[in-house]
Amino acid sequence: MKRRIAVYLGMTILLLALVPGHVLAQEPPLVTTTELVEHSASWDGKTVSFRGEVLEDVLARSDGTWLNLSDGNNSAMGVFVPRTVSMPVISWTEDYRTIGDTVVVTGVFHRACADHQGETDIHATSVVVVAQGSTKDNPIHPGRVVWLIVLGLALVVVMWFYYRKPGEDPSVRGDSQEPRIRR
Amino acid sequence: MVRRVWREDFRIIGYYTGLITIGVGLLMLVPMVTSLVFREWQSAIDFGLSIVLTLLVGYLLALISRTRNTPGLTHAMVIAAASWLVAMVLSAVPYVLSGHALSLLDACFDTMSGYTTTGLFLLQDLDHVSQGLNMWRHLLTYVGGQGIVVLALTFLIGSTGGAYKLMVGEGKDEKLVPNVRHIAVQIWRISLIYLFIGTAVLGILAIASGMKPQLAFFHGAYIFMSAWSTGGFAPYSQNMLYYHSLPMEIVSMVFMILGSFNFALHYAVWTGNRKEILRNVEIVSFTITVLTTFSLTCLALMQRGVYPNAVALFRRGFFQLISAHTTTGQSNIYARTLVREWGPLGMLALTIAMAIGASAASTGGGFKGMRMGIIFKGIVTDVRKLLSPERAIVVGHYHHIRDNTLTDGAVKSAAVIVVLYVLIYVVGAVVGMAYGYPMADAFFESVSAGSNTGLSCGITQATMPTLLKVMYIVEMWMGRLEFLSVFTLFGFIAASFRSLKRQKVAA
Numbered sequence: 001m002k003r004r005i006a007v008y009l010g011m012t013i014l015l016l017a018l019v020p021g022h023v024l025a026q027e028p029p030l031v032t033t034t035e036l037v038e039h040s041a042s043w044d045g046k047t048v049s050f051r052g053e054v055l056e057d058v059l060a061r062s063d064g065t066w067l068n069l070s071d072g073n074n075s076a077m078g079v080f081v082p083r084t085v086s087m088p089v090i091s092w093t094e095d096y097r098t099i100g101d102t103v104v105v106t107g108v109f110h111r112a113c114a115d116h117q118g119e120t121d122i123h124a125t126s127v128v129v130v131a132q133g134s135t136k137d138n139p140i141h142p143g144r145v146v147w148l149i150v151l152g153l154a155l156v157v158v159m160w161f162y163y164r165k166p167g168e169d170p171s172v173r174g175d176s177q178e179p180r181i182r183r
Numbered sequence: 184m185v186r187r188v189w190r191e192d193f194r195i196i197g198y199y200t201g202l203i204t205i206g207v208g209l210l211m212l213v214p215m216v217t218s219l220v221f222r223e224w225q226s227a228i229d230f231g232l233s234i235v236l237t238l239l240v241g242y243l244l245a246l247i248s249r250t251r252n253t254p255g256l257t258h259a260m261v262i263a264a265a266s267w268l269v270a271m272v273l274s275a276v277p278y279v280l281s282g283h284a285l286s287l288l289d290a291c292f293d294t295m296s297g298y299t300t301t302g303l304f305l306l307q308d309l310d311h312v313s314q315g316l317n318m319w320r321h322l323l324t325y326v327g328g329q330g331i332v333v334l335a336l337t338f339l340i341g342s343t344g345g346a347y348k349l350m351v352g353e354g355k356d357e358k359l360v361p362n363v364r365h366i367a368v369q370i371w372r373i374s375l376i377y378l379f380i381g382t383a384v385l386g387i388l389a390i391a392s393g394m395k396p397q398l399a400f401f402h403g404a405y406i407f408m409s410a411w412s413t414g415g416f417a418p419y420s421q422n423m424l425y426y427h428s429l430p431m432e433i434v435s436m437v438f439m440i441l442g443s444f445n446f447a448l449h450y451a452v453w454t455g456n457r458k459e460i461l462r463n464v465e466i467v468s469f470t471i472t473v474l475t476t477f478s479l480t481c482l483a484l485m486q487r488g489v490y491p492n493a494v495a496l497f498r499r500g501f502f503q504l505i506s507a508h509t510t511t512g513q514s515n516i517y518a519r520t521l522v523r524e525w526g527p528l529g530m531l532a533l534t535i536a537m538a539i540g541a542s543a544a545s546t547g548g549g550f551k552g553m554r555m556g557i558i559f560k561g562i563v564t565d566v567r568k569l570l571s572p573e574r575a576i577v578v579g580h581y582h583h584i585r586d587n588t589l590t591d592g593a594v595k596s597a598a599v600i601v602v603l604y605v606l607i608y609v610v611g612a613v614v615g616m617a618y619g620y621p622m623a624d625a626f627f628e629s630v631s632a633g634s635n636t637g638l639s640c641g642i643t644q645a646t647m648p649t650l651l652k653v654m655y656i657v658e659m660w661m662g663r664l665e666f667l668s669v670f671t672l673f674g675f676i677a678a679s680f681r682s683l684k685r686q687k688v689a690a
Contacts, residue, residue: 037517040524055310055419059393059427066393066427070310074420078427096223096313111524118495119427120517138225144232144280151235158242162249 028106033075036109040120044111050077050122051130054093054100067127069103070094079105080116081124092133102131186257188675188682195258196265196675197248203266203331204241207273208234213322214277217401218315226313229280237273260671263332264664270331271295271660274323281316283307285645288652295656297323298331299663300546302415302512302637303655305645309420314401317418321405324414327663328442328546329374333367373449374411381407381438385431392428406431406513410438413547415512415637423515429498432515436505443469443509443541445553447584456584464560464581465542465552469508472555476536477504483529503638508536510547512637521640527623530640534627537636538608548635548662550604554597556581561594603666607633607658614654615642633658 028047036043036050052069055076059066064082067090071077081087094100107124110116115123215230254262274297275290284290289305296303297320306312306320386403390396402418409416419425423432441449444465451459460466480500490496499516506513521530540549564579571577579589587593611629616622620642628642632655643655661669 033517037519038523040520055425056398057394061393068419068421068425070420073307074309076310076419076421076425078421078424080427094310096221096226096311112490112495112499114491114495116427117429117498118490119424119515120520138223140225140228144228148228148232148235151232151239155235155239155242158239158246162242162246 030104031109032071033077034072036077037120040109040111043109046109047106047125048109048122049104049106050079051102051104052077053102054090054133056093056095056100058090058093067103067105067124069105070100078119078121079107079124079127080113080121081105081127085124085126088127088129090129094133095136097136097138099133099136101129101133104128104130186678187685188679191250191252192258192675193679194248194250195252195254196261197244198250199254199258199262200266200269201241201244201246201248203262204244204269204273205238206241207270207331208237208241210322210326211237211274211277211319214315214319217318218313221314223313223315226281226315229277230315230319232280233273233276236276240269240273257671257675260668261675264660264668264672266331267295267298267660267664270298271656274298274319277316277319278306281312283309283312283316288649289645292652292656293320294323295659296637297414297416298327299635299659300324300328300412300414300510300548300637301632301635301659301663302409303632303639303643303659304416305643305652307645309418317405318401320416321408321414321418324412324416325374325378325408328412328414329370333370369450370446373446373453377411377438377441378404378407381411381434384434388428388431388434389426392426392431394426402426406435407438409513410435410511411442411546413439413442413509413511413541413545413635415506415514417513423502423513424517432498432502435513436502439505439509439511439513442511443545443547445542445544445583447544448542451584459584462582464556464583468552468556468559469542472536472539472552473504473508476508476532476539477501479532479535480504480529483526483532486528487524487526489524489529503533504536507533507636507638508539508541510537510540510549510634510636512631514638518639519641521627521638522624530623530627533638534630537630537634537638538604540634540636548633550601550634553583554601557589557593557597558601560589561597564589600665604633604662607661611654611658614651618648618651628655629658633662635659635662 028049030049030051031043036048050069050071052071055068055070057068064080064085065087067079067081068076069079088103090101090103092098092101104127105122105124106126107122109122111120112118113121113123211230211234215227215234218224218227218230271291271294274294275284275287278284278290278293279287283306284293285305285307292303292305295301302324382400382404384403385406386400389399389402394402405416405418408414417423417425423435445463448459448463448465477500480503481496484490484496484500490499502513502515505511521533538549539555540551541547543551543553560579560581564577567579568577580586581589608626608630611633612622612626615625615629620628624640624642627638627640630636631638642651
């Protein structure tokens, strides 16, 4: 009997060891901007995790720093990092030519933040850079350069015809056979 | 009886539309230079290609239809309506080449939204577009606000016999000074002085809010152009939420209000007639309707307990209300917050504000304060007539630059335009509802498009039905040109077909 209990106990410990740590620690759920805005009342005041790319400007203020994190197509959330929370070094921010650092923020979501006059935001309790940004490839399309040259030449020809002396241009029809229209 | 259409009519329309198209092509030099400054090489090539294409179309049109005849009122109306369509398509080329528009229709939606100073957008991944494209988006609203025709008049067309009619066709029917080119120059002078002041103030505030100095003044210019032109675009998808800055919101609000005022009022104040601000019928109308709709907004927000305190309620509620009433469309809340938090009454308050809109001959849209004032005074005069002895002569007045007598014709024409606006609002809403959107949402979005506001409750997305996109484009176009030019264009097309038929019969 004692041996059987010991086996069960051993198996239970083994199973617990296999369960991911964050499940046991009850890590805050990873949420998106859409989820937070669509169900803002149910997330209000709760601790959440948010993952996103750091947009262009890291806005440092006297009481903390604002980050704008993009988590998809035309979807971004403002995150306020108070001075008391350690802020990691953000090496890359989003730009036409760069991809910003990806960070995971844990913090309290506010549907209408009292500290920031009703703003929908997250007050961070921790900020971790999970992926470094990089430069973005914006290759030049040779086909478009060719079109630019071809259309440019056509434009020069048309402009030459247009700016010829009016007397030389048969298309000026001030003496049209139809009645002059002045209404 | 509709008159016959001659070949010369087409030449006049083609020639002036060509000149306006050339103006649009030259305008693209600004975003191209912006791209070069920021070393966005592919974007610069895209703009180069768009410039060449637009100029080619413009010069071809002007060349094949060159004429010495000047436009009459019919031509002017057709030119205004047609040139906005041509400009919409050609201005969409950089959007398509950028890869941020899913289709040409989506790109046209955005350019029409820009030119009409609406502010709705279907652009994908806005947070990653080039500075060149962002400059182009905001420049479209800035130029659209003053009028494409006004731009062409200033730099290309000059004071031809039909120049004033061209401006009327675009809805700028205030005769500030006798010479039409000078009117156009005055409009641009006022706008450019404000551009300089606005960019400087908003740029400094952007730096104070923590932005990089090299970008802050670009953002200052973008936000100014968006506010002054009552456009509503912003460089990032969060719109004004991106800056987390109360001072920037306040300054932006001031420019929204200034931009929504009649150019004639600006000119009167600039030339020393400061008392006009207190007496003008549009200012009186604007003040009354802002107070009424803001009271309704406060009631809605307090009822639902949306904001934790009065300061929060005022910052969010008043900004949204002013943005709606001036038909700007900048936002310091998320689009879906309107539906999920503000509720039907809050949305109704904003919908009413959007429907009424800004002043006549301004950069804004909607019924216009002038028409609201005239209709209200017309009702008051009629009631006074009923209460007066039968022999008494009751005459109403309204003040706009000078004291004007209220005629039945003025009341009637104001009422007709208001009815037409209501009609496009309703038709747009019905199409939205037919696709299954809730009534409040469908009306909100339709009024936003028709009044050229640009606030969204979430309907406007690239995934929305094609017919709804087309409907909103038509609403934006008609709303901005105030119907008559568009109707004249339709009438001209019908008359052209009739003339063609007659010719065939005669042959």
